[in-house]
Amino acid sequence: MKIGVLALHGAVIEHIETLRAIGIEPVTVRLPEDLEGLSGLIMPGGESTTMRKLVARWGLREPIMAFARSGAPILGTCAGMIVLATEIAGGEEPVFPLLDVTVQRNAFGRQLDSFETELPFPILGDTPVHAIFIRAPIIERVGPGVEVLARLPDGRVVAVRQGNVLAISFHPELAGETRIHRLVAALASEYSDPGEGTAADGTEPWFMGEAV
Ligand code: GLN
Secondary structure (H helix, E strand, O other), rough: EEEEEEEEOOHHHHHHHHHHHOOEEEEOOOOOOHHHOOEEEEEOOOOOOHHHHHHHHHHOOOHHHHHHHOOOOOOEEEEHHHHHHEOOOOOOOOOOEEEEEEEOOOOOOOOOOEEEEOOOOHOOOOOEEEEEEOOOOOOEOOOOOEEEEEEEOOOOEEEEEEEEEEEEEOOEEEEEEEHHHHHHHHHHHHHHOOOOOOOOOOOOHHOOOOOO
């Protein structure tokens, strides 16, 4: 099973290494044809304005939208979250409007533009995630079909899921955290081999299973 990492810009290598660490074959995606045969796609952190330009330049917008609409799991981290939102506060055009949320870029301001914290992330079990936030976005509005996966202690939303689309404000790939990538791998396995997994009925902790 292969999972792609959008490799236009940003924290690409770290996602590739995290996928390798859980036994998944990573594929760098730069052109539409690179999506062929993939079972999932990760959109890394970086600068969303740069990603926006490169996505347009390489004609990736429609092919990635179609891939996501086919049910393939998509994970966006940080800038990757921004490009997945249907709405970006301040009025920038969305890039891949797949996630019914309003996202605010650089939401922590200058005084706290980077920080690390132990973040409860209940669907991953009792051990919190070591979350590294770097000029991170926040989700201001959550649409009706969107599930909140994690919040900061003050209640601000930093991780969400809408069906096959997941987005998180922070960088698990910089912290040696593999559980979020395992979750994507479990969804990717279900996508590539429907009926094999148990994701659909929700009765088993499918997301905690061994990497495939
Ligand atoms: N501040 C960046 C943006 O607005 C995101 C930062 C990141 O991905 N670490 O696009």
